[in-house]
Amino acid sequence: MTTSVYVASAEGHTGKSSVALGLVEAFARRVQRVGVFRPVSRGNAGEPDSVLSLLVSRATARIPEAECVGVDYDAVHTDPDAALATIVARYREIASRCDAVVIVGSDYTDVAGPTELTFNARVAANLGSAVVLVVSAREREAAEVRQMVDIASAELSAAHASLVAVVANRCPSEHLAEASSALADLTVPAWVMPDLPLLSAPSVRELMAAVDGTLTAGDPELLDREAEALIVGGMTMEHILTRLAEGAVVIVPGDRSDVILAVLAAHAADTFPSLAALILNGGFTPAEQVSRLVEGLSQRLPVIATEHGTFETASAAARTRGLLSTGSQRKLDLARSTFENAVDIEALMDAVNVPRSQVTTPLMFAHDLLERARADRKHIVLPEGGDDRILRAASTLLSRDVVDLTLLGDATAIRARAAELGLDVSAAQIIDPATSELHEKFATRYTQLRAHKGMTTERAREVLTDVSYFGTMMVAENLADGMVSGAQHTTAHTIKPSFEIIKTTPGTSIVSSVFFMCLEDRVLVYGDCAVNPDPDATQLADIAISSAATAAQFGVDPRIAMLSYSTGESGSGADVDKVRTATAEVRERAGDLVVEGPIQYDAAVDAAVARAKMPDSQVAGRATVLIFPDLNTGNNTYKAVQRSAGAVAVGPVLQGLRRPVNDLSRGALVQDIVNTVAITAIQAQQGVR
Incomplete structure (x- = not known):
């Protein structure tokens, strides 16, 4: 029998898509075929439902998105009973092909109010689904959060829907304990998730659409970075420089050449924050000489032009709210880690009554790797710190507390590129083998290890500038528990240092x-x-x-x-x-x-x-x-x-090998790197192999 859970809320902007994403991935750890269903689709006719698109991409039942929708808002307004019948029929088609289904309630994008919650409750009752209620704790006292839960619970009960858990989301960090205490005596388990501004921050791409802008310069790949702050540059150059912040979007008239150049120069400088974008408003274009200078700087910072004036541009940008479903990898990783840290997933699965499958799917295997690695965190060195895939994998691993990491390469370049991509690798140690204080120590040790092959200290110094050799020495000298490389190097280049330095396990003739x-x-x-x-x-x-x-x-x-x-x-x-x-x-x-x-x-x-x-x-x-x-x-x-x-x-x-070193394919995807690092960490947990 198919298990289903209905994620419902009593209002909009509760962040229930984060909870739904967490549920989809939690189900995928227990059962083989996880589906997603949207009883009432958001948005206008013909437009994709971004929340549904995100969840379908994470589901394992492989059901086309178009089949995962019940009805639209128009159908509900025209005839609620007929709409409900259609929803039930379409859900049953989905459920017959799944072991578990996550059902995502409506988003209050049409008509907000009690009527919408009542309809969601009726749907949940008719589908026989357990309900997880998500309420917003943002700008609310703990007592107000509890009041909202009580009102919504009563509404669900009146419609005969079965409430099994409550999540209070978007709670200010300083009020987490109070909110938890206010919900402690509920008859169902309840959890509180913190309010993280990045999760609701719009991407540069969303801002560009909001201001009717066009990209005139910079790297299009950086449009998915979140705008973590908005700065209106209506002041002189020296004053705007004091207001720049990490991940900020600066709005400035297109004819303010001095400010434009100052902002671009600050973005390029190591001593200033990394910006997300520059929006030139007013329909002005910089002077020809300034445009040539900007082009010559070869900056990747997105520069967007709009015809709107300063007030219109700033107002449109300020109103734009970012969606998790259209966010960057960093936003998705943060949403996952927030859910995992705040919610007792095993208790939630028990509340929803999801049996554990006897089969092992690829997603189950990957989830198990991360859980086992996280249970006893190890330190892994990644020699190819300049590769974008390595940086993306590092951001995911760090945000989900899977391992501790060292990245090898130029620290300034690595941090700058990570910032450009909107990734957070601040928790990683970054070492440049050529300038590290460990270089001489490693060269001396390598000379001793290879003395029988005629190795000299001078030659060893050259060898140890190679990231594979340096990373392997970190493992050999217990400064890291394992190494993963190969995204940019051949298998031979990755494992040859291991043969020379780490060597094989006693009793094993070959690697x-x-x-x-x-x-x-x-x-x-x-x-x-x-x-x-x-x-x-x-x-x-x-x-x-x-x-x-x-x-x-x-x-x-x-x-x-x-x-x-x-x-x-x-x-x-x-x-x-x-x-x-x-x-x-x-x-x-x-x-x-x-x-x-x-x-x-x-x-x-x-x-x-x-x-x-x-x-x-x-x-x-x-x-x-x-x-x-x-x-x-x-x-x-x-x-x-x-x-x-x-x-x-x-x-x-x-x-x-005596210590874990693993190779990547040069065509490795980010998830491949994440999995391989987790495997390496698990090997390290077992000690000598």
Whole structure:
């Protein structure tokens, strides 16, 4: 039976989209197919519902957005009963394809008042959904928040809707305790979320639309940065410079060349805040010489021109409220972390009565990685601090308290680029290997480690300017618990320093790798698909034993299939004999492991084939760790499964090193980097591998 929760509010601007986002992701940790439904869609006809778009993109049921809508406001006004019937019918179509559904109530964008809450309550009752009530605590005393909850609760009860939890959102930090106390004696669990101005700050793009502006200069990618302050530049140059603030948008007449140049120069200077945009109003354009000078500065700061006067421009900008659904990555990360920190998610899931699924989806696996890493925070070094993807991943990891980070590179350049992108990496340590006080210490230590290869201190100093070597030395000297690199460097460049400095775990002859292959309903472990071209039998046994340990480390019960082109005793030849010998070595060296080989891939994973070929095997048809005989086979197979079956491949995860170092694909996405850092942190929690 499908579980559903209805996120309702008694007024607009409560921030219930943050709660809905948190619920979607919380459901995704427990069940396989999470859907989203919008009984009454916001906005005008033909316009996308941005809240729905955001939530559908995070849902796992893969239902098109157009099918996730009940009716529009016009239908409710015309005939509420008919609208309700349509909503129920369309919801049932969605529910039949989901294990859980998050239903997002109306937004009070049309007619605000008790009637709208009453209609939402009727919808929730008719859908049989548990209700999570979201109220605003902004500009309210604690007693007023409680009064709003009582009024809304009574309205829900009158319509026979089942209230299971309350969230008071947008509460000033200094009043959090008072608001919590005021809600403490409710008969349902209640939580209070703080008011964070960034979550309601408009993006530069939204401001540009509000003032009917056009981008005349700067980087279009920076239009998604939030405007954290508005400054009207109706004063002289020296006075406006004292008012500049981080993330501010400055509004100035287009003919004030002195102020324009001063603002752009301040933005470029390390000693002034990083701005979000410059809006030139009045329909004026700077003098030709000034425009040439601005162009020559090669600044990426968005410069927007509008025909409106100062008052109109400032008024339109001040009225613009940013939506979570159209916000930047930083805003979404902040919303997630705020929900996770304020709300007891397990208690909320119990209140909503969401059973835990027995399958493991890719999203469940990724969520579990973050939770496990967060439970015992480790310090990870990221050598490629100048890469935008690394900065975005770092912002996400830091905002969600997953790990502590060190970024390597030029500190000024890294902080400037992060600020331009609207990212917060202030909690990260940033080290420039070329100028760090650690450089000489590391050079001396590296000289000692490589003395048998004729290493000199002078040469070591050169080597240690390389970020991969510097980061690896940080791990070796216990200044970091692990390292993740490879977004800009080859696999060899990433792991070669590890071979020289960290070395392998005792009893392991080689470093190898695995991919976690996240299929629709389970996770398999593939090894080795990235490091060793043609391992011999002993090395293949090492890979199998290491891969089983890695699988167990991440919650996958290891049942090892030693893959070949034949199954059991049916084939012969050097390649099959290698796998047969490796299987025997695994049994001899690690008798507690369940292993089968040689075995073909279909017999390893398909129960029907297994019954025909190896009916008595403990592994056949149930294998979770698949060991390929060589790199050619492994690399091509993982990519074929990834592309053809839609599997999410997480890795490569290196194994066999004394301390965790992991490689990224140069085409890695931000989420790939986040997952790999979490994996590295979990490996570090386990100590020597």
